[in-house]
Amino acid sequence: MHLPGHMRQRFGELVEEATEMGHLPVTVTYSSRYRPKTVSTRQFLRLFAGCSDYLPAPLAEAVGELFFETFGAAATVRPTIEFDRYTQQSMAQIGSRTRFAGFARQLQASVAAAVCVALLLSSAALAARRPSVWWNLPANVTAGSPTPFLWTAANLPARSKVVVQRREGTRLVWRTVRTLGGKAKGAGQLAALALGTYDVRLAALTAHGKVVAQRPVALRVFGQVLFGTLFNATPRAYTNPTNTFSYVNYGAFSDQPQAFLTATNNRCRAVHVDFTSEADTVAGNATVSVVQETSDPVSSTQLDGLIGSVDAQVPPGQSWGVTASYKSVGHPGQGSDVIFVNGWASCYSAAPVSEAG
Numbered sequence: 001m002h003l004p005g006h007m008r009q010r011f012g013e014l015v016e017e018a019t020e021m022g023h024l025p026v027t028v029t030y031s032s033r034y035r036p037k038t039v040s041t042r043q044f045l046r047l048f049a050g051c052s053d054y055l056p057a058p059l060a061e062a063v064g065e066l067f068f069e070t071f072g073a074a075a076t077v078r079p080t081i082e083f084d085r086y087t088q089q090s091m092a093q094i095g096s097r098t099r100f101a102g103f104a105r106q107l108q109a110s111v112a113a114a115v116c117v118a119l120l121l122s123s124a125a126l127a128a129r130r131p132s133v134w135w136n137l138p139a140n141v142t143a144g145s146p147t148p149f150l151w152t153a154a155n156l157p158a159r160s161k162v163v164v165q166r167r168e169g170t171r172l173v174w175r176t177v178r179t180l181g182g183k184a185k186g187a188g189q190l191a192a193l194a195l196g197t198y199d200v201r202l203a204a205l206t207a208h209g210k211v212v213a214q215r216p217v218a219l220r221v222f223g224q225v226l227f228g229t230l231f232n233a234t235p236r237a238y239t240n241p242t243n244t245f246s247y248v249n250y251g252a253f254s255d256q257p258q259a260f261l262t263a264t265n266n267r268c269r270a271v272h273v274d275f276t277s278e279a280d281t282v283a284g285n286a287t288v289s290v291v292q293e294t295s296d297p298v299s300s301t302q303l304d305g306l307i308g309s310v311d312a313q314v315p316p317g318q319s320w321g322v323t324a325s326y327k328s329v330g331h332p333g334q335g336s337d338v339i340f341v342n343g344w345a346s347c348y349s350a351a352p353v354s355e356a357g
Helices: 005-021 041-050 057-066 085-092 098-108 111-127
Strands: 027-032 035-040 132-135 140-142 147-154 161-168 173-181 185-190 196-205 211-226 236-239 244-247 249-253 258-263 268-277 284-292 298-303 308-313 320-328 337-347
Touching: 005 027, 005 041, 027 041, 035 041, 132 196, 132 211, 173 185, 173 196, 211 268, 244 337, 249 258, 249 320, 258 337, 268 284, 268 298, 268 320, 284 308, 284 337, 320 337
Parallel strands: 140 211
Antiparallel strands: 027 035, 132 147, 147 185, 161 173, 161 196, 196 211, 211 337, 236 244, 249 337, 258 320, 268 308, 268 337, 284 298, 284 320, 298 308
């Protein structure tokens, strides 16, 4: 059956509409026997591909996926289409029919429509045949603990194997750290690592060692780093009648919160702060807070001479700090006291985040 010209024109208009909206419309209205007819977009696309006697079979097969795609990105591609070998073979199946040449000229009238056909033939149709691997390894893990993961592989060449690799050395060479085998799916475990950043990947290798599919992950391994290291401070000791407290910074505080520690180069995801205040004859409460860019402060209050603590989550890359204040019991707005702090953070680097004080 010859594909009517008005169908080709409506297809081009459909792609232009989808480009402007960023998605395909739900229905399409086109002329059928000189009367308007409205059908679902899926039905129109299947009709458009199925009634052609010169479009290759991969196009009809790929149309089912087209309904779930947008054309916003396709509209920015140059109108010149460079078909890959598979597409060229598909075109060769068509022969030198003049109707296809006319169809090609019709599509070239719309840049988006031309790109759409190229995507259908070279991307969507090939996707089902291209080797692929996938795993659910998280980007952030804990130092000293093995990390389990699930993995799958599809369309691998015969005698291929799936491996876990890590970049090593000054040349950043990929080294295999675990072989998962040649199955289609399974479960694995990444060995425990020290805190730091690592490039790891799940890769499919042919029998000759060629990489045919990969799934890289920029892995950050978090571990506990003491405040003395993070803030370049030497721990000292404060002793009162009930306990001895190791601290990295101290100061005199009143009822208005003041900055205590500031982390501007944050490579941490969680913070634990311990604090205490001098025990004296005037009773009071010390309050210590962790403040950050995109979340409310997290605070804790403790009586004089006792040790308190506060825990908070801090997104890597965002600055955070510790503030402190002191209030005398029965004398609001009066008095001050010395507060001492220490703690640790869960970080992927032990490099200093800033200076104390």
